[in-house]
Each structure stands twice: as C-alpha cells, then as structure tokens.
Amino acid sequence: MKKLLGILISLILIGCGNGSAKQNSKEKLGKNIKISEVKPELITRLNISSGVTEPLNEVKVVTKTGGTVKEINFKNGDKVKKGQIILVLEDQEVQSAYLKAQATYVSNKADFEIKRKNYEKFKQLYDKNLISEDEYLTKKTGYLQSESDLKSSEATYLSAKKDFEDLVVKSKLDGVITDLNLKLYEKIPSNTDLVTVVDISKILVKTGVSVHEISQLSVGNKAEIDLEGIENNYFGSVYEINPVANKDNKKYQIKVEIENLEGKIKKGMYSKVLVETGKQNGYLVPKNAIVIKELYSYIFVVENDEARRIKIERGYSNGDKQEIISDELYSNMKLVTEGQFLLEDRDKVNIID
Numbered sequence: 001m002k003k004l005l006g007i008l009i010s011l012i013l014i015g016c017g018n019g020s021a022k023q024n025s026k027e028k029l030g031k032n033i034k035i036s037e038v039k040p041e042l043i044t045r046l047n048i049s050s051g052v053t054e055p056l057n058e059v060k061v062v063t064k065t066g067g068t069v070k071e072i073n074f075k076n077g078d079k080v081k082k083g084q085i086i087l088v089l090e091d092q093e094v095q096s097a098y099l100k101a102q103a104t105y106v107s108n109k110a111d112f113e114i115k116r117k118n119y120e121k122f123k124q125l126y127d128k129n130l131i132s133e134d135e136y137l138t139k140k141t142g143y144l145q146s147e148s149d150l151k152s153s154e155a156t157y158l159s160a161k162k163d164f165e166d167l168v169v170k171s172k173l174d175g176v177i178t179d180l181n182l183k184l185y186e187k188i189p190s191n192t193d194l195v196t197v198v199d200i201s202k203i204l205v206k207t208g209v210s211v212h213e214i215s216q217l218s219v220g221n222k223a224e225i226d227l228e229g230i231e232n233n234y235f236g237s238v239y240e241i242n243p244v245a246n247k248d249n250k251k252y253q254i255k256v257e258i259e260n261l262e263g264k265i266k267k268g269m270y271s272k273v274l275v276e277t278g279k280q281n282g283y284l285v286p287k288n289a290i291v292i293k294e295l296y297s298y299i300f301v302v303e304n305d306e307a308r309r310i311k312i313e314r315g316y317s318n319g320d321k322q323e324i325i326s327d328e329l330y331s332n333m334k335l336v337t338e339g340q341f342l343l344e345d346r347d348k349v350n351i352i353d
Contacts, residue, residue, distance in 0.1 A: 208251030216278030
C-alpha cells in the first residue's frame, strides 16, 4: 500500500513538472518588451537658436566739426533724460562761421525786402504803361537776384547754425550713457564718435529661422529667452520678420522684443531663443523608442502579440521627445519603449509591466 502511494505521488509530481516546463517554454517564445500608448496631440513647435541682445532704441552721436571738450556732465552707465546736456564742445572756427553766415543772411533778407517792394511798385507802374519795359525788367532782375542770394545765404546760415548748436550735445531720448570715452580739454577731430545713448527698457534679440518655419511665424508669436549670466528666463514676442533670407546662412532674420524694466539685460548679452513657430496635431514619442537601421528611422508597435516595424520620418524635436511622421501611424498605438533594439519585424512579444 505504501509502495502504491509513493508511485502515485511521483506521477503527480512528474505531471506538474511537465506543465511548468510547458508554461516556461510558452513564455520563452516571445521577447519581453514594455509599451506605452501614444495618442495624437497638439504640438507647439519651437525654433531654438542663438542671438545677441541689442537695445530697441539707440542713438550714437558723431561730431561733424570736431572741437575741444569744454564740459562733460555724465559718465558711462549714468541715466539721462531727453534734452539733458551730456557734453559741450568749443570751436572758434565753427562759431565764427555761424556768426558770419547769420550776418550775411540778415543783410540779404533786408536787401530782398527792399528790392521786393521796389519791384512791386514798378510792376504796378508798368501795368499802367507809366514806365518802359527796360526799367521794369531791370527791377525784376534785381528782385529775382536778391531772392536767390537770400535763399543761398539762408541755407548756409542754417547749416552753420546746426554745426554751432551741435557743439552742445543733448540726449535725444531717455536712456543710459555708453561709449563716452572723452576727457576735458581734449581736442576732437571731425567725424568722431562722441557718445551713445541707449534705451534699455526694451531689448531686441536677433536670430534666424529656416525656410520651413518662416511660413508658420507671425509678428507677436511668443518667445522664451535664456540669457547668459541671468538666472531667470525672460519672455517676449516676435517684433519683426525679415521676408528675405540671409545670403550666407539662408536663414530669415527675426527680432524678438523683451521688456527690460529692471535693467538687468545689457547690450551684447549672448542668449538662447525659443520661438513658437506654430501648432499642429502630431505624434510625439520618446527619442529612445526610435531604432536606427541602415540610416533609416523606425519604431516598433505591438499588434496581435507581434512586433510590427514602421518606417518613420523625424519631425519636430522637443527635448527628450521626437515628433514622428508616417502614414501608418494611428491613435492609441502600442509603442515599444523597452526591448525594441532586440526586435525584428513580426517577432512574437511578451508585454511586461
């Protein structure tokens, strides 16, 4: 009896063992993978490029005449209001030319008034046939000549007056003094840069976009700016779009405007610019889900416990995600996210958690 019982137990154990082996064998038929469901989503496309900051408004003052530095009222970095005197130059030749031109203009203006009145009187007499035509034409010629002299002297006077007034350098806008590198009593030659005034309340960053992105871009599109040396990012918008591509890099230049009310952004700062170039429905997948074989890009999806390989094109890149493009993509597809590099098309798979 004991012997019979031992035989029965042995047979049961053998039967259980064979079942376990079959189960293990079944599991080993498929390759283990992990998946995630991918659905179409609205993709905000971003252009990522670099640029350098510059003021929205900037005025450089160049002296036409030159002169000697008589007065300096500001230094670099100082804030200045529109109309304030930044510096004063002195030049005797400029002053003399101005006074001479002024005197000539005043004299010619008085002469013109006399000849104009005489001409009008003689014209009335001529119209009544009280004087000869020669007498009338003589007065008319004198009047026209005096008018020409007056206009010529007025132009010379206005030019000389501007040169004289420009010896007093005033700010043309509210801003900050830069590039002021003069010393008192220094002799300055003509056509020398004197000072630059920049309005840093608004800053521009120049950057470029490709021909594929320019059609999706509009003035007012949002942008994020990562500035070198500044911890927090700034947000702005597209201020200007150049419709003609740069002949060297074939990029279309755009300008992004940033508010700089605190004045932390300085001219010439290097920055990374992220500009929205449009929104479109598409599929975003983790970049590591994409398999490269023979220079082509593929993904694997699971259908009926099999891995199916789909050839894709790469679209917009967004950090660790990649837009994929193919006519074979569909909603709620089961994308293989782990184990894909060991798969071949139509391999049996086991989905694991």
